[in-house]
Amino acid sequence: MTDLDDFTITIVGLGLMGGSLGGALRGQCRVVVGVARRPETVERALARGLIDRGTTDLADGVATADVVVLATPVRVILDLIPQIGPLLPEGCLLMDLGSTKTHVVRAMQRLPAHVQPLGGHPMCGKEVSGIAAADPALYRGCTFILSPLAHTSERAMALGQALARAAGAHPLVLDAGRQDFLVGTVSHLPYLLACALVSTADATTSADPAAWQIVASGFRDTSRVAGSDVTMMLDILMTNREDILKALEHFDAALHKLYHLVESSDEQNLRMTLDVIREKRREMFP
Amino acid sequence: MTDLDDFTITIVGLGLMGGSLGGALRGQCRVVVGVARRPETVERALARGLIDRGTTDLADGVATADVVVLATPVRVILDLIPQIGPLLPEGCLLMDLGSTKTHVVRAMQRLPAHVQPLGGHPMCGKEVSGIAAADPALYRGCTFILSPLAHTSERAMALGQALARAAGAHPLVLDAGRQDFLVGTVSHLPYLLACALVSTADATTSADPAAWQIVASGFRDTSRVAGSDVTMMLDILMTNREDILKALEHFDAALHKLYHLVESSDEQNLRMTLDVIREKRREMFP
Numbered sequence: 001m002t003d004l005d006d007f008t009i010t011i012v013g014l015g016l017m018g019g020s021l022g023g024a025l026r027g028q029c030r031v032v033v034g035v036a037r038r039p040e041t042v043e044r045a046l047a048r049g050l051i052d053r054g055t056t057d058l059a060d061g062v063a064t065a066d067v068v069v070l071a072t073p074v075r076v077i078l079d080l081i082p083q084i085g086p087l088l089p090e091g092c093l094l095m096d097l098g099s100t101k102t103h104v105v106r107a108m109q110r111l112p113a114h115v116q117p118l119g120g121h122p123m124c125g126k127e128v129s130g131i132a133a134a135d136p137a138l139y140r141g142c143t144f145i146l147s148p149l150a151h152t153s154e155r156a157m158a159l160g161q162a163l164a165r166a167a168g169a170h171p172l173v174l175d176a177g178r179q180d181f182l183v184g185t186v187s188h189l190p191y192l193l194a195c196a197l198v199s200t201a202d203a204t205t206s207a208d209p210a211a212w213q214i215v216a217s218g219f220r221d222t223s224r225v226a227g228s229d230v231t232m233m234l235d236i237l238m239t240n241r242e243d244i245l246k247a248l249e250h251f252d253a254a255l256h257k258l259y260h261l262v263e264s265s266d267e268q269n270l271r272m273t274l275d276v277i278r279e280k281r282r283e284m285f286p
Numbered sequence: 287m288t289d290l291d292d293f294t295i296t297i298v299g300l301g302l303m304g305g306s307l308g309g310a311l312r313g314q315c316r317v318v319v320g321v322a323r324r325p326e327t328v329e330r331a332l333a334r335g336l337i338d339r340g341t342t343d344l345a346d347g348v349a350t351a352d353v354v355v356l357a358t359p360v361r362v363i364l365d366l367i368p369q370i371g372p373l374l375p376e377g378c379l380l381m382d383l384g385s386t387k388t389h390v391v392r393a394m395q396r397l398p399a400h401v402q403p404l405g406g407h408p409m410c411g412k413e414v415s416g417i418a419a420a421d422p423a424l425y426r427g428c429t430f431i432l433s434p435l436a437h438t439s440e441r442a443m444a445l446g447q448a449l450a451r452a453a454g455a456h457p458l459v460l461d462a463g464r465q466d467f468l469v470g471t472v473s474h475l476p477y478l479l480a481c482a483l484v485s486t487a488d489a490t491t492s493a494d495p496a497a498w499q500i501v502a503s504g505f506r507d508t509s510r511v512a513g514s515d516v517t518m519m520l521d522i523l524m525t526n527r528e529d530i531l532k533a534l535e536h537f538d539a540a541l542h543k544l545y546h547l548v549e550s551s552d553e554q555n556l557r558m559t560l561d562v563i564r565e566k567r568r569e570m571f572p
Contacts, residue, residue, distance in 0.1 A: 123500050143500050172499055179500075185491045186501045190508040192548075193479055195563045196540040202566045204536050205471045212570055213458055214409050214429050214465075215472045221507040222476040226567045230560045237548050237556065248545050250490050252538075254482040259534050262478075262523050270523065274516045277481045280488045281512045284498055 004029040004166050007159075010065040011035065012058065012080065014045045016126060016229075017097050018071030019134030022050040024167040026136075035061035044131045059087050067163060069120070070096040074104065074235035081107040088115050093156045095120045095163070099183065099232075100240040101147045101176035108149055116156035119147035119176055122169055123187070127227030140168035147176040184243030188236055189251060192244070194226035290315040290452050293445075296351040297321065298344065298366065300331045302412060302515075303383050304357030305420030308336040310453040312422075321347035330417045345373045353449060355406070356382040360390065360521035367393040374401050379442045381406045381449070385469065385518070386526040387433045387462035394435055402442035405433035405462055408455055409473070413513030426454035433462040470529030474522055475537060478530070480512035 009025055010033040011018045018034070022045065026032045034051035035058055036042050042054035055061045058080075062068050068088060070077045077098045088094060093116045098104050101119045108117035124142035126133055144164035148157055157173075164171040174182070201219070205211040237244060261270040295311055296319040297304045304320070308331060312318045320337035321344055322328050328340035341347045344366075348354050354374060356363045363384045374380060379402045384390050387405045394403035410428035412419055430450035434443055443459075450457040460468070487505070491497040523530060547556040 124503070145500060170499075172496065174496055174500075178494065178496070182491050182494060182497050182500055185487050186497065186505045189486065190483060190504045192541065192544050193483060193508060194504075194567075195560060196537055196544055197476060197479060198563045198567045198570070199540040199543075199559075200475065200533065200537045201471050201570070202563075203540070204533065205468050206566075208464065208468060210458065210460055210464070211468050211472065213456075214431060214460075214468055215570060217410070218476045218480075218511040219472045220571060221510050222479060223567055223570070224507050225504040226563055227571075228564070230557060230564055233560060234553065234557055238551060238553065241548060241551070245545065245549055247486065247490065248541070248548075251482055251486045252541070252545075254485040254489070255478065255534070255538070257485075258478050258482055259531065259538075262527060262534075263531055265524060265527070267520065267524065271516060271520055273485075274481060274519060277484045277488075277512055278514070278516055280492075281480075281484050281509055284484070284487070284501060284509075285506060285513075 004162055006030055007066040008033065008064050009067045009069065009163070010062050011051070011069045011071050012061065013070065013072035013076070014041050014051070014131050015071065016129050016133045016138070017122070018069070019045055019050045019131045020136060020138035021069060021071060021097070021167055023048070023134060023136030024139055025163070026050065026052060028166045033061050033065065041131055048131070048134065050131070050134055050136070058084065062087050063089070065089065065092055067093045067095065067159065070094070070098070073232045074098040074100055074239050077104055078107050081111065085111045085115055090114045091116065093118060093159050095160055097122060099187070099236045101179050103239045105147055105149055105176040116153055117149050118152050118156055118160045120160065121145040121147070121179060121183070122164070122167070125228070127224060129229035129232070137168070142169045144169035144171050145174050145179050146171050147174055147179055180240050181243050184240055185247045188240060188244045189247040191225045191228060191233060192248065193251070194223045197223050198226045290448055292316055293352040294319065294350050295353045295355065295449070296348050297337070297355045297357050298347065298370070299356065299358035299362070300327050300337070300417050301357065302415050302419045302424070303408070304355070305331055305334070305336045305417045306422060306424035307355060307357060307383070307453055309334070309420060309422030310425055311449070312336065312338060314452045319347050319351065327417055334417070334420065336417070336420055336422070344370065348373050349375070351375065351378055353379045353381065353445065356380070356384070359518045360384040360386055360525050363390055364393050367397065371397045371401055376400045377402065379404060379445050381446055383408055385473065385522045387465050389525045391433055391435055391462040402439055403435050404438050404442055404446045406446065407431040407433070407465060407469070408450070411514070413510060415515035415518070423454070428455045430455035430457050431460050431465050432457050433460055433465055466526050467529050470526055471533040474526060474530045475533040477511045477514060477519060478534065479537070480509045483509050484512045
C-alpha cells in the first residue's frame with residue numbers, strides 16, 4: 001500500500017470539502033499546504049489546525065507538491081485546470097473533488113504530459129459551507145469515487161486511493177460518464193426534489209403559522225439537502241444537465257403513476273406498488 | 287394542570303404508536319390497559335413493560351377506562367368508533383392517533399352523548415412498525431395535534447393536552463380540515479416523493495452494482511419515509527386524497543419550473559430560485 005508519509009499535499013480551495021480534507025490528512029503526510037483566495041481563509045485554516053502551511057499564491061502553493069487537490073466548485077475547477085498545469089512539478093498528481101466528472105476529465109485530458117491526472121468525487125458533504133464548517137471526520141466511511149484517464153499511471157492511481165483511505169473514505173473506481181449518470185439520480189435528483197418540496201410548502205402552507213410547528217421528521221429529512229450551497233449546486237446542475245434532466249423525467253413518470261393510483265383510488269395497485277417500493281428501499285439500506 | 291394520576295388509560299392497538307404511548311404513560315397514571323387483536327401482541331407488550339394490563343377483548347379493555355386511545359391505522363379507527371361508543375363508561379374521553387382527521391372527526395360526531403371525543407395526531411413515527419419497534423421516547427419533543435369537536439368539553443380538552451404532555455409531546459390545537467391540509471403537504475407529500483425517488487433509482491441506476499455503493503446521505507434521507515408501513519400509509523392516502531392530490535399538483539409545478547430552468551441553462555433565474563429556496567429552508571429549520 002502506498003504510504004503518504006513523504007508527500008507534500010496541496011489543497012486548492014479551503015471551504016467545507018478542502019478544509020475537512022486538510023484536517024483529515026494532516027499528520028499523515030509530510031506537509032499539507034492550503035491555497036485560498038482570501039488571506040482570512042488561510043488564517044482560519046491555520047488557526048484551526050487544518051493545514052500546515054497556507055498561501056493565497058497558487059504558484060507558490062503548488063511549487064513543491066507531490067499531490068494537488070482542487071477543492072472548489074466544479075466550474076472553478078474547470079478554470080483552474082489549464083492554469084495550474086504548467087505550474088505543477090514533474091510527476092505531480094492532480095486530483096479534484098468536484099461532484100461531476102465528465103467535464104473535469106475532459107479538461108484534464110489537455111494537461112501537460114508531466115502531470116498525472118485523476119478525477120475524484122467524495123460522496124459526502126453538509127448543507128453548511130465554508131471553512132467554519134470544516135470537519136476532519138467528514139470523509140470517514142464515505143465512498144470516494146476516482147475517475148482515471150486513459151493515461152493515468154498505476155502509481156498515480158494507487159496514490160489517489162491511498163489519499164482517499166487516509167481521509168477515512170472507501171475508494172471506488174468509476175468511469176466519468178458512468179459516475180455522472182449514477183450521481184444524477186442518487187445525488188442531484190434528491191437535491192431538486194428537496195428544493196421543489198420546500199417551494200411547495202412555501203407556496204401552500206407557509207401562510208399558516210401552525211405549519212412550521214407540525215413539520216415532521218419526514219419533511220425535515222426529505223428537504224434537508226435544499227440547504228446545500230447554491231454556487232456548488234449550480235455548477236453541478238450546469239455540468240451534469242443531460243443526466244439530471246433524464247433522472248427528472250424518470251421521476252416525473254414515477255410520481256405521475258402514484259398520482260393516478262391515488263386519484264383513481266385504485267387501492268389494489270397502489271398497495272402493490274408501495275409494497276414493491278418499500279421492499280426496494282429495504283434492499284438499498286438493509 | 288390536569289393530573290393523570292387517578293386515570294385508567296386504555297390503548298387500542300399495540301403497534302409502534304400504541305405500544306410507545308403505553309410505555310410513555312405507564313407510571314404516570316393509575317393503570318395503562320392495552321388491547322390488541324392477537325394474544326401474542328398483548329404478551330409482548332406486557333413483557334416489555336409497555337402496559338400494566340392487557341386483553342384481546344375490546345369491551346373488557348375499555349370497561350373502566352377514563353381515556354381510550356385508538357392507535358390503529360386510520361380506517362380501522364373509522365370502523366372502531368361506532369363499535370366502541372356504546373362500550374365506553376360515562377364521561378370517557380375517546381381519542382385517536384390517526385394521521386388524518388376529517389374522516390375521524392366526522393365519525394366521532396355520531397358517538398353517543400356520554401362520550402367526550404377528541405381527534406389526535408402525534409407528528410412522530412418510524413419506518414419500522416409493530417410492537418417490536420415501540421419506544422417510550424418516541425413522542426418526546428414532537429407536536430401532538432388535537433382536533434376537538436364542537437361539543438368537546440374544556441375538561442376533556444385539558445385531559446387530552448395532559449396526556450400529550452405526559453408522553454413528552456407539545457399539544458397543538460388544530461381544526462381537522464386545517465390539519466389535513468397542512469399534513470398533506472408536510473407529511474404525506476414527502477412520503478410519495480420518497481416513493482417516486484426509490485422507484486426512479488430502481489428503474490434507472492439499480493442495474494449498475496456501483497449505484498448502491500455511492501448512495502449518498504442525500505438519497506438516504508430523501509428516501510427514508512418510503513420505508514413506512516404500507517397499510518398505515520394506504521389509509522392515510524385514501525382518507526386525505528383531495529389535499530394530497532392538491533399538494534402533488536403544487537409540487538409538480540415547482541419541479542417543472544426547476545426542470546425548465548436547468549433545461550434552458552437559465553443560470554440567473556436558477557440561482558435566484560435556489561437562493562430563495564435555501565433561505566426558506568433555513569427559516570423553516572433555523
